[in-house]
Amino acid sequence: MLRWKYSRPLLNIFVAILAIAPLLSFGPLRFPGIQQTLAVAFLYGALALTYDLLFGFTGLLSFGHALFFASGMYLTTIFVNHYNVNIYLASFLAIAISGILAVLIGSASLRTKGITFAMVTLAFGEAGHVIISRNFGNLTNGENGLPINADRVPQIFIGVINTKYLFWLALLTLVVVYLAVWWVTESSAGRVFSALRDNEVRVSVLGLNPQRFKLVAFVISALLASGVGVSMILVSGGAAPRFASAETTIALLLMVILGGAVTRWGAVLGGIIYSVASTRLQDLSQSTALDSIPKIIKGPLSEPTFTLGLIFVLIVMFAPGGLSGAYYRGRFKYLNRAKK
Amino acid sequence: MATFWLITITGIGLGALYFLVASGLSLIYGLMGVLNFAHGTFMTIGAYMGYWFSTQIVDSRNTWTFIGAMLVGGLSGGLFALLVEQLVITRLYDRHIDQALVTVGVALVVAAMLGGWFTNDLRIMPTPDWFVNVVTLSSARIPVDRFLYIGVATLLLVTMIGILKFTRIGLIIRAGVENRQMVTALGINVRLAFSAVFFLGGVAAGVGGVLIGAYQNGFSPLTSGTWLIYGFIVVVIGGMGSIGGSALAALLIGITKQFANYYVSGLGDFVVVLLLAIVLLTRPQGILGKVSA
Numbered sequence: 001m002l003r004w005k006y007s008r009p010l011l012n013i014f015v016a017i018l019a020i021a022p023l024l025s026f027g028p029l030r031f032p033g034i035q036q037t038l039a040v041a042f043l044y045g046a047l048a049l050t051y052d053l054l055f056g057f058t059g060l061l062s063f064g065h066a067l068f069f070a071s072g073m074y075l076t077t078i079f080v081n082h083y084n085v086n087i088y089l090a091s092f093l094a095i096a097i098s099g100i101l102a103v104l105i106g107s108a109s110l111r112t113k114g115i116t117f118a119m120v121t122l123a124f125g126e127a128g129h130v131i132i133s134r135n136f137g138n139l140t141n142g143e144n145g146l147p148i149n150a151d152r153v154p155q156i157f158i159g160v161i162n163t164k165y166l167f168w169l170a171l172l173t174l175v176v177v178y179l180a181v182w183w184v185t186e187s188s189a190g191r192v193f194s195a196l197r198d199n200e201v202r203v204s205v206l207g208l209n210p211q212r213f214k215l216v217a218f219v220i221s222a223l224l225a226s227g228v229g230v231s232m233i234l235v236s237g238g239a240a241p242r243f244a245s246a247e248t249t250i251a252l253l254l255m256v257i258l259g260g261a262v263t264r265w266g267a268v269l270g271g272i273i274y275s276v277a278s279t280r281l282q283d284l285s286q287s288t289a290l291d292s293i294p295k296i297i298k299g300p301l302s303e304p305t306f307t308l309g310l311i312f313v314l315i316v317m318f319a320p321g322g323l324s325g326a327y328y329r330g331r332f333k334y335l336n337r338a339k340k
Numbered sequence: 341m342a343t344f345w346l347i348t349i350t351g352i353g354l355g356a357l358y359f360l361v362a363s364g365l366s367l368i369y370g371l372m373g374v375l376n377f378a379h380g381t382f383m384t385i386g387a388y389m390g391y392w393f394s395t396q397i398v399d400s401r402n403t404w405t406f407i408g409a410m411l412v413g414g415l416s417g418g419l420f421a422l423l424v425e426q427l428v429i430t431r432l433y434d435r436h437i438d439q440a441l442v443t444v445g446v447a448l449v450v451a452a453m454l455g456g457w458f459t460n461d462l463r464i465m466p467t468p469d470w471f472v473n474v475v476t477l478s479s480a481r482i483p484v485d486r487f488l489y490i491g492v493a494t495l496l497l498v499t500m501i502g503i504l505k506f507t508r509i510g511l512i513i514r515a516g517v518e519n520r521q522m523v524t525a526l527g528i529n530v531r532l533a534f535s536a537v538f539f540l541g542g543v544a545a546g547v548g549g550v551l552i553g554a555y556q557n558g559f560s561p562l563t564s565g566t567w568l569i570y571g572f573i574v575v576v577i578g579g580m581g582s583i584g585g586s587a588l589a590a591l592l593i594g595i596t597k598q599f600a601n602y603y604v605s606g607l608g609d610f611v612v613v614l615l616l617a618i619v620l621l622t623r624p625q626g627i628l629g630k631v632s633a
Contacts, residue, residue: 061437061440108617108620108621109620111620111621111624112576112620112624114436114437115369115373115375115436115437115440116576116580116624118375118440119375119572119573119575119576120576120616120620122569122572123569123572123573123576123613123616124613124617126566126569126609126613127609127610127612127613130606130609130610131609131610134606134609136606136610246565246569250444250448253441253444254445257441295457296457298456299453299455299456299457300449300452300453300456300457301456302456303452303453303455303456304452305448305449305451305452306448306449306452306453306456308448309445309446309447309448309449309452310445310449312441312444312445312448313428313442313445313446313449316432316438316441316442316445317428317431317432317438317442320438
């Protein structure tokens with residue numbers, strides 16, 4: 001695996017511009033609607049990155065990742081709404097419990113490998129989804145979702161006029177997750193994660209315990225995902241069962257493949273593009289722009305998953321590495337040519 | 341005692357439906373190492389084709405129509421599976437993770453296409469009138485359609501075992517599950533066995549789609565998801581690549597789920613996942629699975 005290591009001054013400048021953009025009296029980011037769309041997109045970017053840590057870096061194809069995202073959301077909301085816990089303490093407890101959950105589920109499902117692991121995590125994830133949507137113990141409010149009690153949320157996050165704070169919260173979450181994943185993947189444990197992906201036997205021959213390292217990767221990504229979940233409560237107004245569904249994990253997979261695994265920024269970009277694209281495609285399907293097209297084409301086009309799924313299939317088949325992979329391939333070619 | 345029989349037999353009926361979904365998954369995984377997320381779409385295609393047959397071609401609700409619907413559904417599920425295999429899977433030879441990913445994409449695209457054309461509203465599968473009858477068995481009143489599911493699943497199980505045990509292609513499939521490299525090295529065309537397995541799995545899923553459409557009073561492109569997940573659970577518990585294991589696990593899960601749901605409503609799914617966890621912790625290769633990497 002090639003490694004690319006740069007400090008990224010352009011990226012820092014870009015983030016800084018994003019951060020001050022909502023304060024300016026010009027530019028698209030002064031509109032709350034766009035701030036909201038981007039806030040959601042940033043959180044999906046962060047979530048996709050936590051999935052990249054698991055799937056791209058460590059090579060664990062999990063179909064239950066959404067469970068930890070949702071457990072962060074639901075546990076926080078349940079503590080705040082039902083037990084009157086302070087929101088900061090509630091988020092801390094939610095993330096901690098999600099971590100314990102990840103240890104339990106991880107140690108059971110990591111007894112299997114590869115494709116079996118995918119099936120097993122899918123089953124655990126779906127069990128979580130079922131528990132949430134069946135309103136187990138009257139805590140989750142079932143299919144309707146659980147809106148967070150607005151009185152117990154810091155007031156700067158309430159109201160359309162304050163959408164910019166949600167935008168900043170999402171951006172901050174993304175930056176924190178990005179730095180955390182960077183730190184983890186560049187640490188010596190991170191090297192072991194990548195080694196596990198490339199050759200697990202080799203790792204165990206070197207005297208390291210593969211199970212333990214996999215579990216650490218699994219738990220770290222679950223902790224980060226539940227943290228993103230906490231931010232998502234504020235941005236989307238509460239917890240909902242769809243966040244726990246297998247479709248959400250599959251969407252994460254699409255994001256990572258779209259942007260390209262193992263490059264960090266690829267997953268983030270994939271998450272942002274996917275999130276914005278699915279909102280935009282939804283709007284497009286309800287507009288009149290498609291009316292002139294015959295129904296046989298219009299029908300599928302009005303479903304965002306059709307377009308995104310098709311792109312996904314094409315990328316997997318013909319352009320493995322996604323957007324960032326294509327970028328690095330192009331760059332590699334360019335540098336080679338420049339050398340000559 | 342009446343309740344006991346009722347729950348047991350409806351549980352076996354449910355298990356029969358799980359088996360129809362899981363058998364193909366298990367064979368496909370066992371032979372090719374492909375985790376087939378598109379398996380649910382084979383079900384959906386089967387259900388839509390069966391529906392099309394029994395409403396557009398022959399507009400009636402008698403027994404023969406339903407048998408016809410099952411045949412049409414099974415055949416179209418099988419042919420569609422063959423199409424997916426030829427168009428997508430064969431191009432990603434031995435890239436197992438990519439194969440799994442691409443089937444995820446196919447599942448999304450096909451579900452969105454069907455949803456776009458036919459909407460995501462539930463459609464009711466036309467069933468013969470005797471479907472609502474009950475049979476009294478030692479004072480337990482059991483819905484008669486459950487026996488149909490059990491019968492069809494048994495028939496398919498016997499057919500599959502027959503094909504696997506007594507035909508040349510079955511021999512190649514069994515050998516391929518055991519050791520694919522060796523079979524290839526002996527100069528036998530395993531590709532043909534791949535197609536056969538996809539076709540067989542597609543037929544079972546297609547028939548399953550029609551029956552499930554009848555069982556749950558309506559189907560849409562979105563209903564196959566849960567069944568696919570149960571299919572995966574059955575395959576993991578039964579052991580990858582083992583048809584007998586799938587049958588056993590399907591029965592186990594069907595019955596356990598019905599009993600759990602009888603005592604606490606909604607507990608069934610939870611107990612099944614608990615069962616999965618126990619099997620993984622004590623016997624990770626599944627009930628009849630062989631130890632492998």
